[in-house]
Amino acid sequence: MELTRLRGFQDLLGANARAVAYVEDRARTMAHRYAIDEIRIPMLERLALYEHSSGETSDIVQKQMYVVRRHEESDPDRGEMAIRPEGTPGVVRAYIEARLDRSDPDQRFFYLGPMLRHERPQKGRYRQFHQFGVELFGRADAAADAELMFMLDSLRIDLGLELKFEINSLGDAKCRPAFRAALLEWGRDHLGQLCGDCHNRLDRNPLRLLDCKVDAKLTTDAPTSVDFLCDECRRHFDQVRDLLTLNGVPFAINPRLVRGLDYYNRTAFEVVSTAVGSQNAVAAGGRYDGLVAALGGAAVPGTGFAIGIERIALALDAQKIDSSRADLAVIALGEKAVGAAAMLSQHLRGSNLRVEMLSPDRGLRALLRRADKIGARFAAIIGDDELARGVVQLRDLKASSQTEVRREEIAAVIERTRA
Ligand code: HAM
Numbered sequence: 001m002e003l004t005r006l007r008g009f010q011d012l013l014g015a016n017a018r019a020v021a022y023v024e025d026r027a028r029t030m031a032h033r034y035a036i037d038e039i040r041i042p043m044l045e046r047l048a049l050y051e052h053s054s055g056e057t058s059d060i061v062q063k064q065m066y067v068v069r070r071h072e073e074s075d076p077d078r079g080e081m082a083i084r085p086e087g088t089p090g091v092v093r094a095y096i097e098a099r100l101d102r103s104d105p106d107q108r109f110f111y112l113g114p115m116l117r118h119e120r121p122q123k124g125r126y127r128q129f130h131q132f133g134v135e136l137f138g139r140a141d142a143a144a145d146a147e148l149m150f151m152l153d154s155l156r157i158d159l160g161l162e163l164k165f166e167i168n169s170l171g172d173a174k175c176r177p178a179f180r181a182a183l184l185e186w187g188r189d190h191l192g193q194l195c196g197d198c199h200n201r202l203d204r205n206p207l208r209l210l211d212c213k214v215d216a217k218l219t220t221d222a223p224t225s226v227d228f229l230c231d232e233c234r235r236h237f238d239q240v241r242d243l244l245t246l247n248g249v250p251f252a253i254n255p256r257l258v259r260g261l262d263y264y265n266r267t268a269f270e271v272v273s274t275a276v277g278s279q280n281a282v283a284a285g286g287r288y289d290g291l292v293a294a295l296g297g298a299a300v301p302g303t304g305f306a307i308g309i310e311r312i313a314l315a316l317d318a319q320k321i322d323s324s325r326a327d328l329a330v331i332a333l334g335e336k337a338v339g340a341a342a343m344l345s346q347h348l349r350g351s352n353l354r355v356e357m358l359s360p361d362r363g364l365r366a367l368l369r370r371a372d373k374i375g376a377r378f379a380a381i382i383g384d385d386e387l388a389r390g391v392v393q394l395r396d397l398k399a400s401s402q403t404e405v406r407r408e409e410i411a412a413v414i415e416r417t418r419a
Contacts, residue, residue: 006127007121007127008118008119008121008126008127008128009126009127009128010126010128010310015375016313018324018325019313019316019317020130020309020310020313022313022316023132023159023307023309023312023313023316024112024130024132024309026155026158026159027110027112027132027155027307027309028110028112028132029158030151030154030155030158031110031134031151033154034108034134034147034150034151034154035108036108036109036110036134037107037108037109037110038109038110038111038112039091039094039109039110039111040111040113041084041087041090041091041093041094041111042084042090043083043084043113043114044068044081044082044083044084045081045082045084045089045090045093046079046080046081046082047065047067047079047080047081047082048080049082049089049090049093049295050065050082050085050089052089052294052295053088053089053092053262053263053291053294053295054085054086054088054089054261054262054263055205055261055262055263056262057201057204057205057208057262058205058260058261058262059260060085060086060117060260060261063118064085064117064118064119065082065083065085065117065118066082066083066085066116066118067080067081067082068080068081068082068083069081083116084115084116085115085116085117086115086131086133086261086306087111087113087115087131087133087135087306088133088135088261088263088288088291088304088306089295091109091111091133091135091304092135092291092292092295092297092302093295095107095109095135095137095292095297096292096295096296096297100137101137101292101297101298101300102297102298105137105138105298105300106137106138106139107136107137107138108134108135108136108137109134109135109136109137110132110133110134110135111131111132111133111135112130112131112132112133112309113130113131114128114129114130115128115129115130115131116128117129122278122279123277123278123279123314124276124277124278124279124280124308124310124311124314125279126310129308129309129310129311130308130309130310131306131307131308131309132306132307132309133285133304133305133306133307134148134151134285134304134305134306135302135303135304136148136302136303136304137292137300137301137302138300138301138302139301139302139303140289140301141239142236142237142239142240142243142267143239143243144303145236145240145266145267145269145286145287145303146239146240146243146244146247146249148269148285148303148304148305149165149167149244149249149251149269150247150249151305152165152271152283152305152307153165153247153248153249153250155307155312156271159312159316159321160319160321161273161275161282161312161315161316161319161321162273162274162275162315162319163271163272163273163274163282163315164250164251164252164271164272164273164274165244165249165250165251165252165269165270165271166251166252166253166254166257166269166270166271166272167240167241167244167251167252167253167254167257167267167268167269168225168226168253168254168255168256168257168258168267168268168269169225169226169229169233169234169236169237169240169266169267169268170207170225170258170259170264170265170266170267170268170286171225171228171229171230171233171265171266172230172232172233172265172266172289173265173290174230174232174233175228175229175230175233176225176228176265178228179207179223179224179225179227179228180206180207182223182228183206183207183209183210183222183223184202184203184206186209186222186223187202187206187209188202190218193215193218194209194212194218195212195214195215197212197214198212198214205262207225207258208258208260209222210222210224210256210257210258211256211258211259211260216256219256224255224256225255225258226253226255233266236266236267237266237267240267241253251269254270257269257270259284259286263288263290263291263294264286264287264288265286265287265288265289265290266286266287266289267286267287267303268285268286268287269284269285269286269305270283270284271283271284273311273312273314273315273318275315275318275319276311276314276315276318279311279314280311281308281311282307282308282311282312282315283305283306283307283308283312284305284306285303285304285305285306286303286304286305287301287302287303288301288302288303288304289301289302322375324374324375324376324377325354325356325374325375325376326354326355326356326371326374326375326376327353327354327355327376327377327378327414328348328353328354328355328356328376328377328378328379328380328410328414329355329356329357329358329367329370329371329374329376329378329379329380330344330345330348330355330356330357330358330379330380330382331358331360331364331367331368331371331379331380331381331382332357332360332382333360333364333381333382333383333384334360334383334384335360336384336387337360337382337383337384337386337387338360340382340387341357341360341380341382342357344380344382344392344407344410345357347407348410348411351411353411353414356374356376358370358371364381367379368395368397371397372397376397377396377397377398377414377417378394378395378396378397378414378417379394379395379397380392380393380394380395380405380410381393381394381395386404390406390407391404391405391406391407392404392405392407392410394410394413394414396417
């Protein structure tokens with residue numbers, strides 16, 4: 001028996017773990033700035049939760065669920081359960097279960113954690129991946145949708161990513177039936193050209209015809225939702241667009257964007273990286289005004305998004321954006337310098353630098369190699385002479401240059417080089 005990891009599952013360690021943790025850390029910081037509370041939800045939920053939210057016709061429910069069955073008579077929770085393929089249904093369930101929909105409907109949550117989907121693995125597409133998601137409840141206004149994209153744009157700027165925002169409006173219960181009917185008619189007219197998947201989609205969920213990956217060109221003349229919007233939906237969509245423009249979020253309208261999950265209405269959006277290949281959707285989301293009520297709660301609107309953490313990490317890597325472990329390695333040469341090196345390390349950590357003090361048990365060449373390996377841009381070297389004079393030899397490992405710097409000036413020198 002081979003005890004290896006399963007296909008599509010990853011061990012994250014070294015640089016990969018660091019990159020993922022770095023993205024998670026920046027996402028958390030962003031969430032705090034937007035005054036959003038964390039929510040932690042279970043990994044396992046009843047299968048029916050996903051059938052009633054993600055949608056029975058969605059790929060997630062039809063093909064990608066990890067289902068767990070327990071049939072012990074004595075277990076009150078027996079039946080079919082699923083490991084979460086996405087966070088939104090669980091967050092909505094928790095929101096209703098805490099009765100917030102009735103007592104205090106305006107809520108802002110973020111979540112972070114692994115999701116499981118049985119997809120065909122490839123670079124950027126895994127069977128276990130991590131999402132950072134945000135869900136805003138109780139807000140029907142366009143500013144809430146725009147704020148979600150402001151959050152993603154803040155992350156784009158913070159991380160230095162090259163991203164493109166695509167938005168669309170899917171209409172609502174009032175105007176969507178006419179759009180759906182028009183797509184159905186178009187699909188029936190083009191029956192001979194539709195792929196096998198689209199044949200299945202036609203009656204169950206014709207919107208997904210626009211999402212066909214087999215023959216995207218076929219749908220260029222198909223009806224799109226923006227042409228069917230009612231006055232309220234059109235106004236809402238115009239407001240979202242105006243707010244994005246006003247705040248300098250770079251976006252384009254993609255009338256073919258329909259999303260693969262059933263709960264969306266009005267605003268839907270996707271964020272794609274222009275630096276990575278095929279799995280370039282790094283975040284996606286939209287409005288889901290009917291979902292809380294559909295799962296048994298009050299009629300409270302909601303809107304949200306989720307980021308694929310691994311995909312952002314891949315985009316950072318493709319853009320060669322550094323997520324190294326340390327800024328500076330502190331090296332003591334000889335026993336006597338150890339105390340000063342330890343104090344210096346502590347002091348520099350207080351100046352917000354990431355510092356690793358290396359074990360002084362090896363020679364300088366080996367220690368410099370180690371500093372390079374942990375990704376440190378600088379090494380501060382203290383020997384007997386430097387100790388006596390209150391200085392360090394500050395080596396820039398990227399530029400291969402070295403200067404003598406007074407200990408209290410190190411942070412400023414590093415800061416200047418990074419700017
Ligand atoms: P989603 O589009 O299914 O939406 O997933 C969101 C993001 O998760 C994707 O854009 C992608 O970056 C990442 N992702 C999805 N599947 C994989 C995979 N197999 N491997 C790696 N990354 C993946 C949702 O999940 C919705 N719950 C988003 C949402 C929240 N809508 C409203 N609120």
